[in-house]
Amino acid sequence: xxxxxxxxxxxxxxxxxxxxxxxxxxxxxxxxxxxxxxxxxxxxxxxxxxxxxxxxxxxxxxxxxxxxxxxxxxxxxxxxxxxxxxxxxxxxxxxxxxxxxxxxxxxxxxxxxxxxxxxxxxxxxxxxxxxxxxxxxxxxxxxxxxxxxxxxxxxxxxxxxxxxxxxxxxxxxxxxxxxxxxxxxxxxxxxxxxxxxxxxxxxxxxxxxxxxxxxxxxxxxxxxxxxxxxxxxxxxxxxxxxxxxxxxxxxxxxxxxxxxxxxxxxxxxx
Amino acid sequence: xxxxxxxxxxxxxxxxxxxxxxxxxxxxxxxxxxxxxxxxxxxxxxxxxxxxxxxxxxxxxxxxxxxxxxxxxxxxxxxxxxxxxxxxxxxxxxxxxxxxxxxxxxxxxxxxxxxxxxxxxxxxxxxxxxxxxxxxxxxxxxxxxxxxxxxxxxxxxxxxxxxxxxxxxxxxxxxxxxxxxxxxxxxxxxxxxxxxxxxxxxxxxxxxxxxxxxxxxxxxxxxxxxxxxxxxxxxxxxxxxxxxxxxxxxxxxxxxxxxxxxxxxxxxxx
Numbered sequence: 001x002x003x004x005x006x007x008x009x010x011x012x013x014x015x016x017x018x019x020x021x022x023x024x025x026x027x028x029x030x031x032x033x034x035x036x037x038x039x040x041x042x043x044x045x046x047x048x049x050x051x052x053x054x055x056x057x058x059x060x061x062x063x064x065x066x067x068x069x070x071x072x073x074x075x076x077x078x079x080x081x082x083x084x085x086x087x088x089x090x091x092x093x094x095x096x097x098x099x100x101x102x103x104x105x106x107x108x109x110x111x112x113x114x115x116x117x118x119x120x121x122x123x124x125x126x127x128x129x130x131x132x133x134x135x136x137x138x139x140x141x142x143x144x145x146x147x148x149x150x151x152x153x154x155x156x157x158x159x160x161x162x163x164x165x166x167x168x169x170x171x172x173x174x175x176x177x178x179x180x181x182x183x184x185x186x187x188x189x190x191x192x193x194x195x196x197x198x199x200x201x202x203x204x205x206x207x208x209x210x211x212x213x214x215x216x217x218x219x220x221x222x223x224x225x226x227x228x229x230x231x232x233x234x235x236x237x238x239x240x241x242x243x244x245x246x247x248x249x250x251x252x253x254x255x256x257x258x259x260x261x262x263x264x265x266x267x268x269x270x
Numbered sequence: 271x272x273x274x275x276x277x278x279x280x281x282x283x284x285x286x287x288x289x290x291x292x293x294x295x296x297x298x299x300x301x302x303x304x305x306x307x308x309x310x311x312x313x314x315x316x317x318x319x320x321x322x323x324x325x326x327x328x329x330x331x332x333x334x335x336x337x338x339x340x341x342x343x344x345x346x347x348x349x350x351x352x353x354x355x356x357x358x359x360x361x362x363x364x365x366x367x368x369x370x371x372x373x374x375x376x377x378x379x380x381x382x383x384x385x386x387x388x389x390x391x392x393x394x395x396x397x398x399x400x401x402x403x404x405x406x407x408x409x410x411x412x413x414x415x416x417x418x419x420x421x422x423x424x425x426x427x428x429x430x431x432x433x434x435x436x437x438x439x440x441x442x443x444x445x446x447x448x449x450x451x452x453x454x455x456x457x458x459x460x461x462x463x464x465x466x467x468x469x470x471x472x473x474x475x476x477x478x479x480x481x482x483x484x485x486x487x488x489x490x491x492x493x494x495x496x497x498x499x500x501x502x503x504x505x506x507x508x509x510x511x512x513x514x515x516x517x518x519x520x521x522x523x524x525x526x527x528x529x530x531x532x533x534x535x536x537x538x539x540x
Contacts, residue, residue: 130397132389136427139418143425157439158401167394167401167439174438175431179417 004267007251011229011268013049013204015195016040017213018064018080019056019159020236021257023071026162030067033235035258037072042261044074048268052080053198053211055154055188055218057124057169059105061085081198083153083188084109087122090187096149098122099141101172103129120149123176123184125156125169135175142180150176154188156218160237189215190222199228210251210268212260214238221248231260277310279464281455281483283473284316284326287493291422294333295495302335311462314342315455315471317414317448317478319386319429322370323347343458345413345448346371349384352411352447358382361400363391363432364413385436385444386413387429397432404440414448416478449475450482 001007016022022040023030043050052075056064061082068075084106091098091113099118100110103126110122121138142148156168173184188194199209206227213219214236223230232242232250235257243253254260282288282305288298305312314337318326323342330337346368353360359376362369364386383400404410415430433444448454459469466487473479473492480490 128394130394132392132427135392135431136389139427139431140424143418157441164402165405167398167435171397171401171435171439175427175435178434179427179431181417 001252004252004263007229008210008264008267010208011048011210011264012208013051013199013202013210014043014264015051015053015198015202015209015211015223015228016043016257017189017211017215017219018052018054018068020214020238021212021233022068022073024160024162024236030071031162032071032073033256035256039257039261041074042265046265048264049202049204050079051198051202053189053195054080054082055156057083057106057153057188058103058127060109062108063105081194081201083194084124086194086197087151087153087187088113090151091120091122096120096151098151099138100124101126101129101134101138102153103127119145120151121176122151122153123169123173124153125159126172127166130167130172135172138176139179142176142182148180148182150180150182150184152184152186152188154218155184155186155190156215158237160214165237189213189218190225192222192226195223195226195228199226210264212257216242216245216248216250220250224248224251233257233260275465275468277470278468279311279313279459279462279470280305281313281315281458281469281471281488283471283475283479284314284330285318286420286474286495287472287479288314288330288335289333290420290495292329292333294335299334299336302337306336311464312341313458313462315344315449315458316342317345317416319345319368319413319448320365321367324370325367344371345454346386348447348454348457349386349411349413350375352445353382353384356382356409358409360384360411361403361408362386363388363396363400365390380408382408382411383436384411384413385429385433387416387419389426392427392432397436401436401439404436404442410436410440410442410444412444412446412448414478415444415446416448416475449473449478450485452482452486455483455486455488 019025022036023032061077061080065075065077097114097118099121102124106124118141121141152173155170155173157170158165158168177184199206209228211219211223211228211230214233216232220230220232229251231252231254234255288295323344326342327339350372353375359380360382361380362377362384365388368386383403412433415433416428417430418425418428437444470489471479471483474495476492480492483490
């Protein structure tokens with residue numbers, strides 16, 4: 001592989017995944033990944049632009065940012081691209097009234113949305129709310145529709161909590177897709193529109209930005225398909241087999257965010 | 271198309287064809303009697319995973335169907351054979367009533383996952399346990415992958431969507447033992463001395479009954495006993511195949527199985 005200097009040349013902005021890169025979630029709270037608090041602070045002091053791009057869909061953006069601040073991170077809501085606010089825009093634009101298959105933690109994001117007489121389903125990482133009953137309700141709503149619309153906040157396969165790996169929303173999206181013979185519209189990584197909206201907020205072109213994430217498909221593959229570069233960290237949901245993924249090859253693998261920032265500060269934008 | 275020989279065996283689906291839950295499809299008992307008098311081998315093949323063979327037989331007898339236990343071949347029977355063959359200890363995501371069919375199988379410290387239709391077990395925690403076993407290398411055995419089934423209160427999610435969820439999250443493929451798998455239809459004929467080319471399958475599921483039977487060289491007859499089913503979506507995937515459709519006129523669904531069996535059998539036998 002080419003030297004880091006070559007691989008990171010011309011990078012002017014960094015897009016950071018949150019869960020598994022900044023911290024590992026635990027029931028209701030979380031634990032910062034060693035070195036990540038300082039790494040974010042160092043990035044922010046540098047000339048590089050920084051933005052956060054998450055598929056978090058169990059907590060509201062406000063709760064997520066508050067948790068991160070409690071863990072010591074320098075972060076504010078305006079710096080985060082998150083799927084729930086993006087979904088609300090789409091719902092309003094298209095006059096959609098969703099049945100919400102979501103956790104209670106994120107329900108407040110949809111306070112302004114009309115959910116009467118639903119004409120689509122919105123599915124997020126609902127955790128314990130992924131009961132058979134709730135899944136069946138979503139299924140029935142979709143089967144009643146002439147043109148079933150299923151909007152999914154991300155499509156991740158699993159994520160990591162301190163207790164181990166956890167099924168993510170993608171598994172349940174697949175279940176509904178299979179049951180109804182339809183395909184979901186994904187709001188979140190790896191959808192190109194999602195990465196583009198984050199880039200737009202940063203005022204950068206894809207080739208000027210690099211994504212740092214723990215998901216080889218959602219973060220790395222998605223960003224690369226948009227023309228960005230991408231590094232995978234060996235934290236969070238990373239598994240050794242990711243480095244030999246049949247389809248996705250990261251522009252680099254690093255032990256954690258701290259190492260990624262060391263390399264970026266040394267080599268980027270030169 | 272293989273040369274069609276004289277009709278020697280008839281495979282009949284149970285749920286949705288002979289009965290819907292605890293009610294016989296009107297006319298089905300008489301139809302079965304007529305079939306018996308046609309001197310063909312009859313086997314009852316079902317993906318009903320909620321009930322053991324014994325329970326099935328009891329229900330059918332109560333509904334006055336003339337059926338014996340050794341004529342029934344279920345997907346649970348097929349699953350048990352595979353578990354024994356692989357010598358694994360399964361985590362059984364099946365309905366309590368199906369458990370008698372797994373008597374004597376060791377299930378402590380599981381190293382395999384068997385998924386049937388078990389709405390009360392398809393909760394997040396349990397599916398997550400299954401997910402973690404699969405990541406550790408446990409094989410995934412699906413009793414069948416039906417997308418949904420008909421209940422008195424409408425359509426409800428079958429096991430297929432949940433199997434698909436686990437497949438997507440773990441990147442492994444389930445071994446499916448029920449309809450529409452080829453081995454299921456061939457096993458059902460074992461001991462009858464009949465060939466697939468001499469067999470006709472009658473069922474209410476376009477993909478699982480008709481499509482599956484046709485794949486091994488049988489003829490497939492679709493009965494339309496579920497009037498609420500969204501047929502356009504169901505049949506879309508089979509357009510252009512050799513499916514025999516018998517679309518009853520509206521309101522005439524009641525006698526459908528008798529009429530259709532009669533028509534088809536007269537055609538085949540003469």
